[in-house]
Amino acid sequence: MARLQGKTAIITGAAAGIGAATARAFAREGAALVLTDIDGAAVEAFASELSAAGVKAIGIAHDVRDEGQWQVVIDRTLASFGRPDILVNNAGIGPSKPLLETSLADFRPVTAINLDAVFLGCRFAVEAMQSTETSPRQSSASIINLSSILGLVGMATTAAYSANKGGVRLLTKTIALEAAAKKWDIRVNSVHPGFTWTPMVQESVKRIAGQTGGAAEDTRAGIAGLHPLGRMGEPHEIAAAILFLASDEASFMTGSEVTVDGGYTAI
Protein backbone atom coordinates (compact mmCIF):
# COMPACT_ATOMS: atom_id res chain seq x y z
CA MET A 1 0.00 0.00 0.00
CA ALA A 2 1.13 3.54 -0.70
CA ARG A 3 2.77 5.07 2.33
CA LEU A 4 0.47 8.11 2.66
CA GLN A 5 -2.74 6.56 1.33
CA GLY A 6 -5.79 8.42 2.60
CA LYS A 7 -3.79 11.24 4.17
CA THR A 8 -4.08 14.96 3.47
CA ALA A 9 -0.91 17.06 3.45
CA ILE A 10 -0.27 20.80 3.43
CA ILE A 11 3.13 21.84 2.06
CA THR A 12 4.32 25.46 2.11
CA GLY A 13 6.90 26.77 -0.32
CA ALA A 14 5.74 23.98 -2.63
CA ALA A 15 6.42 25.59 -6.01
CA ALA A 16 10.14 24.81 -6.12
CA GLY A 17 13.08 23.09 -4.49
CA ILE A 18 12.53 20.85 -1.47
CA GLY A 19 8.82 21.74 -1.30
CA ALA A 20 8.18 20.65 -4.88
CA ALA A 21 10.22 17.46 -4.47
CA THR A 22 8.23 16.68 -1.32
CA ALA A 23 4.96 17.28 -3.18
CA ARG A 24 6.00 14.82 -5.89
CA ALA A 25 7.04 12.20 -3.34
CA PHE A 26 3.81 12.61 -1.38
CA ALA A 27 1.75 12.48 -4.58
CA ARG A 28 3.34 9.17 -5.53
CA GLU A 29 2.50 7.80 -2.08
CA GLY A 30 -1.19 8.57 -2.35
CA ALA A 31 -1.63 11.78 -0.35
CA ALA A 32 -4.12 14.52 -1.18
CA LEU A 33 -2.13 17.74 -1.47
CA VAL A 34 -2.68 21.34 -0.49
CA LEU A 35 0.28 23.14 -2.03
CA THR A 36 0.97 26.74 -1.07
CA ASP A 37 3.55 29.26 -2.19
CA ILE A 38 4.16 33.01 -2.26
CA ASP A 39 4.25 32.55 -6.06
CA GLY A 40 0.56 31.78 -6.52
CA ALA A 41 0.70 31.35 -10.29
CA ALA A 42 3.55 28.85 -10.07
CA VAL A 43 1.96 26.75 -7.35
CA GLU A 44 -1.42 26.73 -9.07
CA ALA A 45 0.24 25.57 -12.27
CA PHE A 46 2.09 22.86 -10.34
CA ALA A 47 -1.13 21.68 -8.67
CA SER A 48 -2.84 21.60 -12.08
CA GLU A 49 -0.01 19.51 -13.49
CA LEU A 50 -0.35 17.02 -10.63
CA SER A 51 -4.17 17.00 -10.93
CA ALA A 52 -3.89 16.24 -14.63
CA ALA A 53 -1.82 13.20 -13.64
CA GLY A 54 -4.61 12.01 -11.34
CA VAL A 55 -3.33 13.41 -8.03
CA LYS A 56 -5.74 15.16 -5.68
CA ALA A 57 -4.08 18.57 -5.43
CA ILE A 58 -4.97 22.23 -5.03
CA GLY A 59 -2.60 25.20 -5.20
CA ILE A 60 -3.04 28.32 -3.07
CA ALA A 61 -1.21 31.65 -3.17
CA HIS A 62 0.03 31.99 0.39
CA ASP A 63 2.12 34.52 2.26
CA VAL A 64 3.05 32.41 5.28
CA ARG A 65 3.56 35.56 7.39
CA ASP A 66 -0.15 36.37 7.22
CA GLU A 67 -2.48 34.83 9.84
CA GLY A 68 -5.57 35.48 7.73
CA GLN A 69 -4.07 33.56 4.82
CA TRP A 70 -3.27 30.61 7.10
CA GLN A 71 -6.96 30.53 8.02
CA VAL A 72 -7.83 30.43 4.33
CA VAL A 73 -5.40 27.54 3.76
CA ILE A 74 -6.92 25.55 6.63
CA ASP A 75 -10.49 26.32 5.53
CA ARG A 76 -9.79 25.27 1.94
CA THR A 77 -8.06 22.10 3.16
CA LEU A 78 -11.07 21.17 5.28
CA ALA A 79 -13.46 21.96 2.43
CA SER A 80 -11.48 20.06 -0.22
CA PHE A 81 -10.09 17.03 1.61
CA GLY A 82 -11.14 17.16 5.29
CA ARG A 83 -8.94 17.20 8.38
CA PRO A 84 -5.25 17.62 7.56
CA ASP A 85 -2.88 14.82 8.58
CA ILE A 86 0.45 16.31 7.58
CA LEU A 87 1.95 19.80 7.52
CA VAL A 88 5.36 20.49 6.01
CA ASN A 89 6.51 23.95 7.10
CA ASN A 90 8.98 24.35 4.29
CA ALA A 91 8.72 27.96 3.05
CA GLY A 92 11.87 29.88 3.85
CA ILE A 93 14.50 32.28 2.61
CA GLY A 94 18.28 31.94 2.73
CA PRO A 95 20.04 35.28 3.06
CA SER A 96 23.58 35.82 4.30
CA LYS A 97 25.26 39.10 5.22
CA PRO A 98 28.17 40.16 7.42
CA LEU A 99 27.00 41.18 10.89
CA LEU A 100 28.06 44.82 10.63
CA GLU A 101 26.13 45.18 7.37
CA THR A 102 23.01 43.55 8.82
CA SER A 103 20.44 46.09 10.02
CA LEU A 104 17.43 45.28 12.13
CA ALA A 105 15.43 45.90 8.97
CA ASP A 106 17.40 43.07 7.32
CA PHE A 107 17.02 40.74 10.28
CA ARG A 108 13.29 41.02 10.97
CA PRO A 109 11.95 39.82 7.61
CA VAL A 110 14.02 36.64 7.96
CA THR A 111 12.47 36.01 11.35
CA ALA A 112 9.01 36.69 9.94
CA ILE A 113 9.33 33.98 7.29
CA ASN A 114 11.75 31.45 8.76
CA LEU A 115 10.48 31.38 12.37
CA ASP A 116 7.27 33.35 12.95
CA ALA A 117 5.56 31.65 10.01
CA VAL A 118 6.59 28.20 11.24
CA PHE A 119 4.95 29.07 14.55
CA LEU A 120 1.81 30.19 12.72
CA GLY A 121 1.72 27.02 10.64
CA CYS A 122 2.04 24.81 13.73
CA ARG A 123 -0.56 26.86 15.58
CA PHE A 124 -3.17 26.66 12.81
CA ALA A 125 -2.45 23.06 11.85
CA VAL A 126 -2.47 21.73 15.42
CA GLU A 127 -5.91 23.21 15.91
CA ALA A 128 -7.20 21.54 12.75
CA MET A 129 -5.38 18.21 13.25
CA GLN A 130 -6.26 17.36 16.84
CA SER A 131 -7.68 13.98 17.65
CA THR A 132 -10.93 14.41 19.54
CA GLU A 133 -13.14 12.00 21.44
CA THR A 134 -15.86 12.32 18.86
CA SER A 135 -13.45 12.07 15.97
CA PRO A 136 -10.31 10.10 16.92
CA ARG A 137 -7.45 9.84 14.47
CA GLN A 138 -6.77 6.50 12.75
CA SER A 139 -3.05 7.19 12.98
CA SER A 140 -1.03 10.10 14.27
CA ALA A 141 -0.81 13.41 12.44
CA SER A 142 2.67 14.65 11.58
CA ILE A 143 4.18 18.12 11.38
CA ILE A 144 7.61 18.43 9.77
CA ASN A 145 9.45 21.72 10.21
CA LEU A 146 12.35 22.51 7.92
CA SER A 147 15.26 23.70 10.00
CA SER A 148 18.81 23.39 8.66
CA ILE A 149 22.30 22.29 9.57
CA LEU A 150 22.52 25.98 10.50
CA GLY A 151 19.93 25.26 13.18
CA LEU A 152 22.52 22.93 14.75
CA VAL A 153 25.85 24.64 14.15
CA GLY A 154 26.89 28.21 13.39
CA MET A 155 28.33 29.77 10.26
CA ALA A 156 29.81 33.24 9.90
CA THR A 157 27.62 35.82 8.12
CA THR A 158 24.38 33.92 8.63
CA ALA A 159 23.17 35.57 11.85
CA ALA A 160 19.52 35.95 10.87
CA TYR A 161 19.25 32.61 9.09
CA SER A 162 20.99 30.55 11.77
CA ALA A 163 19.26 32.24 14.69
CA ASN A 164 15.86 31.49 13.20
CA LYS A 165 16.69 27.95 12.11
CA GLY A 166 17.93 27.29 15.66
CA GLY A 167 14.61 28.67 16.83
CA VAL A 168 12.74 26.21 14.60
CA ARG A 169 14.62 23.32 16.25
CA LEU A 170 13.37 24.18 19.74
CA LEU A 171 9.96 25.39 18.60
CA THR A 172 9.58 21.89 17.19
CA LYS A 173 10.59 20.14 20.41
CA THR A 174 8.35 22.34 22.55
CA ILE A 175 5.29 21.74 20.41
CA ALA A 176 6.11 18.02 20.24
CA LEU A 177 6.03 17.85 24.03
CA GLU A 178 2.86 19.87 24.35
CA ALA A 179 1.05 17.84 21.69
CA ALA A 180 2.11 14.61 23.42
CA ALA A 181 1.05 15.86 26.86
CA LYS A 182 -2.36 16.89 25.49
CA LYS A 183 -2.76 13.53 23.70
CA TRP A 184 -3.57 15.29 20.45
CA ASP A 185 -1.89 12.44 18.57
CA ILE A 186 0.30 14.79 16.58
CA ARG A 187 4.01 14.10 16.08
CA VAL A 188 6.30 17.08 15.45
CA ASN A 189 9.85 16.68 14.12
CA SER A 190 12.47 18.89 12.48
CA VAL A 191 14.56 18.14 9.39
CA HIS A 192 18.03 19.61 9.06
CA PRO A 193 19.27 19.53 5.47
CA GLY A 194 22.81 20.27 4.45
CA PHE A 195 23.28 22.59 1.48
CA THR A 196 20.83 21.29 -1.09
CA TRP A 197 20.83 22.19 -4.76
CA THR A 198 17.63 24.24 -4.80
CA PRO A 199 16.83 27.63 -6.35
CA MET A 200 17.46 29.15 -2.89
CA VAL A 201 20.99 27.75 -2.65
CA GLN A 202 21.67 28.47 -6.34
CA GLU A 203 20.82 32.11 -5.60
CA SER A 204 23.14 32.09 -2.57
CA VAL A 205 25.99 30.64 -4.63
CA LYS A 206 25.57 33.44 -7.18
CA ARG A 207 25.41 36.07 -4.44
CA ILE A 208 28.49 34.78 -2.60
CA ALA A 209 30.41 34.50 -5.87
CA GLY A 210 29.43 38.11 -6.59
CA GLN A 211 30.57 39.26 -3.14
CA THR A 212 33.92 37.46 -3.29
CA GLY A 213 34.55 38.06 -6.98
CA GLY A 214 35.04 34.31 -7.51
CA ALA A 215 33.52 32.01 -10.11
CA ALA A 216 30.10 30.56 -9.26
CA GLU A 217 31.36 27.04 -10.01
CA ASP A 218 34.25 27.42 -7.55
CA THR A 219 31.84 28.69 -4.91
CA ARG A 220 29.53 25.74 -5.53
CA ALA A 221 32.38 23.25 -5.33
CA GLY A 222 33.69 24.89 -2.16
CA ILE A 223 30.33 24.56 -0.43
CA ALA A 224 29.88 20.98 -1.69
CA GLY A 225 33.29 20.14 -0.21
CA LEU A 226 32.12 21.09 3.29
CA HIS A 227 30.04 17.90 3.29
CA PRO A 228 32.02 14.68 3.89
CA LEU A 229 30.04 13.00 1.09
CA GLY A 230 31.66 15.61 -1.16
CA ARG A 231 28.49 16.91 -2.75
CA MET A 232 25.38 18.92 -2.01
CA GLY A 233 22.07 17.23 -1.37
CA GLU A 234 19.39 16.83 -4.01
CA PRO A 235 15.84 18.00 -3.20
CA HIS A 236 14.47 14.45 -3.52
CA GLU A 237 16.91 13.25 -0.84
CA ILE A 238 15.47 15.71 1.67
CA ALA A 239 11.96 14.82 0.52
CA ALA A 240 12.67 11.16 1.31
CA ALA A 241 13.31 11.97 4.97
CA ILE A 242 10.24 14.23 5.13
CA LEU A 243 8.17 11.42 3.62
CA PHE A 244 9.46 8.95 6.21
CA LEU A 245 8.53 11.31 9.08
CA ALA A 246 5.12 11.97 7.51
CA SER A 247 4.35 8.25 7.25
CA ASP A 248 3.22 5.85 9.95
CA GLU A 249 6.68 4.24 9.80
CA ALA A 250 7.83 7.04 12.12
CA SER A 251 5.04 6.44 14.64
CA PHE A 252 7.41 6.55 17.66
CA MET A 253 9.33 9.61 16.49
CA THR A 254 8.41 12.98 17.93
CA GLY A 255 10.65 15.90 18.83
CA SER A 256 13.47 14.26 16.86
CA GLU A 257 15.92 16.27 14.77
CA VAL A 258 16.62 14.46 11.54
CA THR A 259 19.82 15.59 9.89
CA VAL A 260 20.11 14.94 6.16
CA ASP A 261 23.42 16.60 5.54
CA GLY A 262 25.95 14.28 3.93
CA GLY A 263 27.89 14.27 7.20
CA TYR A 264 28.24 18.08 7.53
CA THR A 265 27.50 18.13 11.28
CA ALA A 266 29.32 14.86 12.04
CA ILE A 267 32.75 16.45 11.62
Place this chain on the structure above:
Amino acid sequence: MLNNNQLDGLVAVITGAGGEIGSATCRLIVARGAKVLGVDRNPASMAGLANELGESFRCIEADVTDEDSVRDYVRTAVDIFGRIDIFFNNAGIEGPVHPIGDYPLETFRKVVDVNLIGVFLGLKHVVPLMMAAGKGSVINTSSVAGLTGTAGICAYNATKHAVIGLTRSVAAEAAPRGVCINSVNPGPIASRMMSSLEDGLGGGNGPAVHDALKGMIPAGRYGTTEEVAALVAFLASEDARYINGAVMTVDGGFTVG
Protein backbone atom coordinates in the same frame (compact mmCIF):
# COMPACT_ATOMS: atom_id res chain seq x y z
CA MET B 1 13.99 9.55 -7.92
CA LEU B 2 12.86 7.92 -4.72
CA ASN B 3 13.30 4.22 -4.29
CA ASN B 4 10.30 3.94 -1.97
CA ASN B 5 12.14 2.22 0.85
CA GLN B 6 12.69 -0.95 -1.17
CA LEU B 7 15.78 -3.07 -0.57
CA ASP B 8 15.42 -5.42 -3.53
CA GLY B 9 18.53 -7.43 -4.26
CA LEU B 10 20.57 -5.95 -1.40
CA VAL B 11 22.55 -7.96 1.15
CA ALA B 12 22.37 -7.17 4.88
CA VAL B 13 24.34 -8.41 7.87
CA ILE B 14 22.55 -7.99 11.20
CA THR B 15 24.28 -8.68 14.51
CA GLY B 16 22.25 -9.45 17.59
CA ALA B 17 19.80 -10.95 15.12
CA GLY B 18 18.28 -13.22 17.75
CA GLY B 19 17.36 -10.28 19.99
CA GLU B 20 14.05 -8.55 19.73
CA ILE B 21 15.09 -5.42 17.79
CA GLY B 22 17.41 -7.58 15.66
CA SER B 23 14.64 -10.09 14.84
CA ALA B 24 12.11 -7.40 13.96
CA THR B 25 14.67 -5.78 11.68
CA CYS B 26 15.55 -9.10 9.99
CA ARG B 27 11.85 -9.59 9.22
CA LEU B 28 11.33 -6.09 7.82
CA ILE B 29 14.51 -6.04 5.75
CA VAL B 30 13.69 -9.43 4.23
CA ALA B 31 10.12 -8.25 3.59
CA ARG B 32 11.53 -5.29 1.64
CA GLY B 33 13.50 -7.57 -0.64
CA ALA B 34 16.99 -8.02 0.85
CA LYS B 35 18.91 -11.15 1.79
CA VAL B 36 20.07 -11.24 5.41
CA LEU B 37 22.87 -12.95 7.29
CA GLY B 38 21.86 -13.01 10.94
CA VAL B 39 24.68 -13.05 13.50
CA ASP B 40 24.19 -14.00 17.15
CA ARG B 41 26.23 -15.72 19.85
CA ASN B 42 23.14 -17.85 20.57
CA PRO B 43 22.18 -19.79 17.43
CA ALA B 44 18.98 -21.10 19.01
CA SER B 45 17.70 -17.52 19.18
CA MET B 46 17.69 -17.37 15.35
CA ALA B 47 16.11 -20.77 14.66
CA GLY B 48 12.59 -19.33 14.50
CA LEU B 49 13.68 -16.63 12.04
CA ALA B 50 15.39 -19.19 9.85
CA ASN B 51 12.17 -21.21 9.63
CA GLU B 52 10.02 -18.18 9.05
CA LEU B 53 12.15 -16.34 6.48
CA GLY B 54 13.37 -19.27 4.39
CA GLU B 55 15.96 -18.80 1.64
CA SER B 56 16.37 -15.06 2.19
CA PHE B 57 17.76 -15.57 5.67
CA ARG B 58 20.91 -17.36 6.74
CA CYS B 59 22.47 -17.27 10.16
CA ILE B 60 25.79 -17.81 11.85
CA GLU B 61 26.90 -18.14 15.43
CA ALA B 62 29.53 -15.56 16.29
CA ASP B 63 30.94 -13.66 19.25
CA VAL B 64 31.18 -10.01 18.19
CA THR B 65 33.94 -9.37 20.74
CA ASP B 66 36.29 -11.85 19.09
CA GLU B 67 38.09 -10.60 15.98
CA ASP B 68 38.38 -14.02 14.35
CA SER B 69 34.69 -14.52 14.88
CA VAL B 70 33.97 -11.14 13.24
CA ARG B 71 36.21 -11.99 10.28
CA ASP B 72 34.27 -15.21 10.01
CA TYR B 73 30.79 -13.66 9.82
CA VAL B 74 31.99 -11.07 7.30
CA ARG B 75 33.61 -13.74 5.12
CA THR B 76 30.50 -15.92 5.40
CA ALA B 77 28.24 -13.10 4.21
CA VAL B 78 30.48 -12.50 1.21
CA ASP B 79 30.76 -16.23 0.46
CA ILE B 80 27.01 -16.80 0.55
CA PHE B 81 25.64 -13.55 -0.89
CA GLY B 82 28.61 -12.00 -2.71
CA ARG B 83 28.83 -8.68 -0.87
CA ILE B 84 27.48 -6.57 2.02
CA ASP B 85 25.31 -3.53 1.24
CA ILE B 86 23.72 -3.02 4.65
CA PHE B 87 25.26 -3.62 8.06
CA PHE B 88 23.08 -3.34 11.18
CA ASN B 89 25.74 -3.29 13.88
CA ASN B 90 23.28 -4.00 16.62
CA ALA B 91 24.50 -6.60 19.13
CA GLY B 92 24.58 -5.20 22.66
CA ILE B 93 23.99 -5.98 26.29
CA GLU B 94 22.53 -3.86 29.05
CA GLY B 95 24.76 -5.07 31.89
CA PRO B 96 23.59 -5.18 35.47
CA VAL B 97 22.55 -2.21 37.61
CA HIS B 98 25.03 -1.18 40.35
CA PRO B 99 25.98 2.02 42.18
CA ILE B 100 29.26 3.42 40.84
CA GLY B 101 31.16 2.42 44.00
CA ASP B 102 30.07 -1.18 43.60
CA TYR B 103 30.29 -1.56 39.81
CA PRO B 104 32.59 -4.56 39.26
CA LEU B 105 35.48 -3.85 36.89
CA GLU B 106 35.05 -7.18 35.15
CA THR B 107 31.38 -6.41 34.51
CA PHE B 108 32.19 -2.97 33.16
CA ARG B 109 34.81 -4.50 30.85
CA LYS B 110 32.29 -7.07 29.61
CA VAL B 111 29.81 -4.32 28.65
CA VAL B 112 32.59 -2.35 26.93
CA ASP B 113 33.63 -5.50 25.13
CA VAL B 114 30.23 -6.18 23.58
CA ASN B 115 28.80 -2.67 23.15
CA LEU B 116 31.95 -0.83 22.08
CA ILE B 117 34.61 -3.32 20.96
CA GLY B 118 31.98 -5.42 19.17
CA VAL B 119 30.73 -2.38 17.26
CA PHE B 120 34.30 -1.30 16.50
CA LEU B 121 35.27 -4.73 15.18
CA GLY B 122 32.19 -4.86 12.97
CA LEU B 123 33.07 -1.46 11.49
CA LYS B 124 36.72 -2.47 11.12
CA HIS B 125 35.89 -5.49 8.98
CA VAL B 126 32.78 -4.35 7.09
CA VAL B 127 33.44 -0.70 6.24
CA PRO B 128 36.58 -1.31 4.13
CA LEU B 129 34.58 -3.69 1.92
CA MET B 130 31.91 -1.04 1.47
CA MET B 131 34.50 1.67 0.75
CA ALA B 132 36.02 -0.55 -1.91
CA ALA B 133 32.56 -1.02 -3.43
CA GLY B 134 31.92 2.74 -3.26
CA LYS B 135 28.64 2.35 -1.41
CA GLY B 136 26.97 0.91 1.65
CA SER B 137 24.90 1.75 4.68
CA VAL B 138 25.85 1.02 8.28
CA ILE B 139 23.46 1.52 11.17
CA ASN B 140 24.94 1.30 14.68
CA THR B 141 22.59 0.73 17.60
CA SER B 142 23.12 3.40 20.22
CA SER B 143 20.31 4.40 22.58
CA VAL B 144 18.77 7.35 24.37
CA ALA B 145 21.27 6.13 26.99
CA GLY B 146 23.89 7.44 24.55
CA LEU B 147 22.50 10.95 24.97
CA THR B 148 21.49 11.15 28.64
CA GLY B 149 22.44 9.50 31.93
CA THR B 150 20.58 7.11 34.21
CA ALA B 151 21.84 6.25 37.70
CA GLY B 152 23.17 2.72 38.04
CA ILE B 153 23.92 1.85 34.42
CA CYS B 154 27.26 3.63 33.96
CA ALA B 155 28.69 0.99 31.63
CA TYR B 156 25.64 0.97 29.38
CA ASN B 157 25.51 4.80 29.30
CA ALA B 158 29.23 5.13 28.62
CA THR B 159 29.31 2.57 25.82
CA LYS B 160 26.18 3.89 24.12
CA HIS B 161 27.70 7.40 24.16
CA ALA B 162 30.84 5.88 22.66
CA VAL B 163 28.85 4.37 19.79
CA ILE B 164 27.94 7.92 18.70
CA GLY B 165 31.62 8.88 18.64
CA LEU B 166 32.48 5.81 16.58
CA THR B 167 29.62 6.57 14.22
CA ARG B 168 30.81 10.13 13.57
CA SER B 169 34.47 9.23 13.26
CA VAL B 170 33.94 6.41 10.80
CA ALA B 171 31.34 8.46 8.89
CA ALA B 172 33.93 11.21 8.43
CA GLU B 173 36.37 8.62 7.08
CA ALA B 174 34.02 6.61 4.89
CA ALA B 175 31.78 9.36 3.50
CA PRO B 176 34.20 10.41 0.75
CA ARG B 177 33.91 6.83 -0.53
CA GLY B 178 30.13 6.93 -0.58
CA VAL B 179 29.51 4.92 2.59
CA CYS B 180 26.91 6.11 5.11
CA ILE B 181 27.28 5.41 8.84
CA ASN B 182 24.49 6.48 11.19
CA SER B 183 23.27 5.62 14.66
CA VAL B 184 19.76 4.80 15.81
CA ASN B 185 18.95 5.82 19.36
CA PRO B 186 15.83 4.06 20.59
CA GLY B 187 14.00 5.14 23.70
CA PRO B 188 12.42 2.53 25.96
CA ILE B 189 11.24 -0.36 23.77
CA ALA B 190 9.02 -3.17 24.98
CA SER B 191 11.57 -5.99 25.05
CA ARG B 192 13.45 -8.47 27.21
CA MET B 193 16.35 -6.04 27.58
CA MET B 194 14.09 -3.33 29.02
CA SER B 195 12.45 -5.82 31.40
CA SER B 196 15.91 -6.74 32.66
CA LEU B 197 16.84 -3.08 33.17
CA GLU B 198 13.52 -2.41 34.90
CA ASP B 199 14.15 -5.30 37.31
CA GLY B 200 17.69 -4.08 38.01
CA LEU B 201 16.68 -0.46 38.48
CA GLY B 202 13.72 -1.42 40.67
CA GLY B 203 15.66 -3.80 42.89
CA GLY B 204 13.31 -6.59 41.82
CA ASN B 205 10.23 -4.38 41.42
CA GLY B 206 10.39 -4.07 37.65
CA PRO B 207 6.72 -3.19 37.08
CA ALA B 208 7.03 -0.06 39.26
CA VAL B 209 10.00 1.10 37.17
CA HIS B 210 8.13 0.26 33.98
CA ASP B 211 5.24 2.49 35.00
CA ALA B 212 7.56 5.30 36.10
CA LEU B 213 9.51 5.13 32.84
CA LYS B 214 6.31 5.09 30.83
CA GLY B 215 5.32 8.28 32.59
CA MET B 216 8.61 9.86 31.45
CA ILE B 217 7.94 9.14 27.76
CA PRO B 218 5.96 12.02 26.23
CA ALA B 219 4.24 9.62 23.83
CA GLY B 220 2.84 7.87 26.91
CA ARG B 221 3.97 4.39 25.88
CA TYR B 222 6.99 2.24 25.17
CA GLY B 223 8.00 1.91 21.56
CA THR B 224 7.79 -1.34 19.65
CA THR B 225 10.64 -3.25 18.06
CA GLU B 226 8.90 -2.74 14.69
CA GLU B 227 9.12 1.04 15.14
CA VAL B 228 12.90 0.79 15.54
CA ALA B 229 13.12 -1.59 12.59
CA ALA B 230 11.24 0.91 10.41
CA LEU B 231 13.89 3.56 11.03
CA VAL B 232 16.74 1.10 10.44
CA ALA B 233 15.18 -0.06 7.17
CA PHE B 234 14.73 3.53 6.02
CA LEU B 235 18.38 4.33 6.78
CA ALA B 236 19.38 1.17 4.91
CA SER B 237 17.52 2.23 1.77
CA GLU B 238 18.79 4.23 -1.19
CA ASP B 239 16.36 6.98 -0.14
CA ALA B 240 18.61 7.80 2.82
CA ARG B 241 21.86 8.16 0.87
CA TYR B 242 22.39 11.80 1.95
CA ILE B 243 22.01 10.95 5.65
CA ASN B 244 25.47 10.35 7.07
CA GLY B 245 26.95 10.64 10.55
CA ALA B 246 23.48 11.30 11.93
CA VAL B 247 22.19 10.43 15.38
CA MET B 248 18.58 9.38 14.93
CA THR B 249 16.33 9.24 17.97
CA VAL B 250 13.23 7.05 17.89
CA ASP B 251 12.09 7.65 21.41
CA GLY B 252 8.56 8.99 21.66
CA GLY B 253 10.07 12.31 22.74
CA PHE B 254 12.05 10.81 25.68
CA THR B 255 15.12 13.03 25.17
CA VAL B 256 13.23 16.09 23.97
CA GLY B 257 12.42 17.80 27.27
